[in-house]
Amino acid sequence: MSSKILLTSKEVDIILHRLACQLIEKHNDFSNTVLIGIQPRGKFLAERISTILKNEYGISSVDLGFLDITFFRDDFRRNDKPLEANKTQIDFLVEDKNVVFIDDVLHTGRSIRAALTAIQSFGRPNEIELLVLIDRRFSRHLPIQPDYRGRQVDAFNNEKVKVQWKNEDAPADEVYLISNPS
Amino acid sequence: MKELSVNHLLGIKYINKNDINLIFETADHFKEVINRPIKKVPSLRDITIANIFFENSTRTKLSFELAQKRLSADVISFSAAQSSVKKGETLIDTVNNILSMKVDMVVMRHSNPGAAHFLSRNVKASIVNAGDGAHEHPTQALLDSFSIRERLGEVAGKKVVIVGDVLHSRVALSNIFALQMQGAEVMVCGPKTLIPRYITDLGVKYEPNLRKALEWCDVANMLRVQNERLDVNYFPSTREYAQQYGVDKALLDSLSKEIVIMHPGPINRGVEITSDVADSQQSVILDQVENGVAIRMAVIYLLASKIK
Numbered sequence: 430m431s432s433k434i435l436l437t438s439k440e441v442d443i444i445l446h447r448l449a450c451q452l453i454e455k456h457n458d459f460s461n462t463v464l465i466g467i468q469p470r471g472k473f474l475a476e477r478i479s480t481i482l483k484n485e486y487g488i489s490s491v492d493l494g495f496l497d498i499t500f501f502r503d504d505f506r507r508n509d510k511p512l513e514a515n516k517t518q519i520d521f522l523v524e525d526k527n528v529v530f531i532d533d534v535l536h537t538g539r540s541i542r543a544a545l546t547a548i549q550s551f552g553r554p555n556e557i558e559l560l561v562l563i564d565r566r567f568s569r570h571l572p573i574q575p576d577y578r579g580r581q582v583d584a585f586n587n588e589k590v591k592v593q594w595k596n597e598d599a600p601a602d603e604v605y606l607i608s609n610p611s
Numbered sequence: 612m613k614e615l616s617v618n619h620l621l622g623i624k625y626i627n628k629n630d631i632n633l634i635f636e637t638a639d640h641f642k643e644v645i646n647r648p649i650k651k652v653p654s655l656r657d658i659t660i661a662n663i664f665f666e667n668s669t670r671t672k673l674s675f676e677l678a679q680k681r682l683s684a685d686v687i688s689f690s691a692a693q694s695s696v697k698k699g700e701t702l703i704d705t706v707n708n709i710l711s712m713k714v715d716m717v718v719m720r721h722s723n724p725g726a727a728h729f730l731s732r733n734v735k736a737s738i739v740n741a742g743d744g745a746h747e748h749p750t751q752a753l754l755d756s757f758s759i760r761e762r763l764g765e766v767a768g769k770k771v772v773i774v775g776d777v778l779h780s781r782v783a784l785s786n787i788f789a790l791q792m793q794g795a796e797v798m799v800c801g802p803k804t805l806i807p808r809y810i811t812d813l814g815v816k817y818e819p820n821l822r823k824a825l826e827w828c829d830v831a832n833m834l835r836v837q838n839e840r841l842d843v844n845y846f847p848s849t850r851e852y853a854q855q856y857g858v859d860k861a862l863l864d865s866l867s868k869e870i871v872i873m874h875p876g877p878i879n880r881g882v883e884i885t886s887d888v889a890d891s892q893q894s895v896i897l898d899q900v901e902n903g904v905a906i907r908m909a910v911i912y913l914l915a916s917k918i919k
Binding site: 497499500501502505506511512513514515516517522546547549550551552 | 613614636637640643644647648649650651652653654655657682912913915916917918919
């Protein structure tokens with residue numbers, strides 16, 4: 430197993446600010462917009478973006494929720510490992526709202542497909558957009574593309590992109606490309 | 612990654628504490644799901660489940676069916692009264708005929724203790740025991756513990772008294788196993804004729820006096836008087852039973868602490884508990900019913916994930 434750093438802590442910081450600015454450009458004061466972090470790893474990115482919007486750009490209230498897609502995945506019983514659920518926490522209805530899905534890595538697109546189905550349990554959104562930190566292009570199984578992307582990465586299928594977050598599971602925000610993960 | 616240690620849920624006796632914790636954690640997620648505006652998830656859309664009830668049931672059958680439908684499984688249900696069992700077909704034949712129609716899981720209630728166990732050894736499907744005679748009723752015990760955990764924070768260290776007809780009760784036996792596994796203390800209380808003779812060998816206390824039992828406990832699980840199983844007179848009259856072993860509001864209010872009242876249903880109002888107790892703040896009876904769906908969703912989901 431070998432790993433290569435794709436984004437340093439400083440680069441991640443610049444990208445998060447750019448993504449926050451791009452969101453403001455489209456959604457103004459976020460009065461009709463909700464951010465939904467896709468569990469488990471999208472949660473951390475969604476929290477970061479939401480904090481930047483509040484603290485550095487003065488957006489007073491941003492609705493932030495977390496969506497677990499385990500029960501909506503299409504690989505139930507097709508995986509050797511059982512699927513483990515996480516907490517869904519959406520304390521608002523998404524009816525007629527502009528929803529922004531937030532996830533760390535966009536790979537095959539299957540998680541987002543599941544999220545598109547799962548979110549319907551909470552109402553009919555006006556529109557849904559997708560924000561990802563890493564877009565692994567050329568590896569999509571479904572016609573799904575991000576609206577906001579941090580960095581495009583070309584990686585082989587047997588390589589893994591790992592996003593680590595400071596205060597969650599690593600000493601610094603960093604993105605790695607891991608070859609031959611076990 | 613976590614998964615159940617068993618391929619069938621035949622009884623609490625055959626699972627372990629980790630299984631119970633996993634079922635509870637999964638049920639937490641499903642409880643959130645069934646409180647959404649749209650209460651359905653597509654996980655089990657390629658699974659077919661047969662509910663086979665050789666004995667009458669309303670709530671357990673409804674609860675299982677609802678759980679299966681919330682998970683998007685295909686469900687077929689049948690009751691013995693309308694089936695070929697009456698024509699003399701054996702249990703294995705009946706079930707194998709159903710399995711030939713490509714059924715992945717069987718939920719069965721049967722009046723013979725061990726029927727689910729017998730089936731699990733003889734047919735190729737995941738079996739869930741929904742009650743076998745006076746033996747076990749595992750999903751009921753799981754939802755009872757889940758309701759205690761929800762109301763009191765945890766099950767470990769709590770004192771639970773099971774009141775009434777322990778002799779004919781599968782709920783009692785499964786509850787004793789489940790509660791002890793999670794570190795709770797268990798006592799049984801009831802007329803001596805309705806308490807199995809060697810019950811204390813299971814490590815439970817016996818107290819014939821209801822007031823003393825209630826003073827001791829944190830939770831009282833009031834079993835139903837199963838009139839349909841009482842083939843001889845185990846107590847002089849229903850009125851006398853209600854006087855000796857029924858809980859009314861006056862008794863509840865006279866206790867030194869507030870206890871939680873549970874009942875597996877259906878309630879004989881005025882016998883095991885009076886209406887004002889059943890409808891009081893201390894009662895979690897309707898929570899038990901709601902939790903029943905979440906627990907059964909968790910059990911079915913976890914067992915289905917092991918079907919290859």
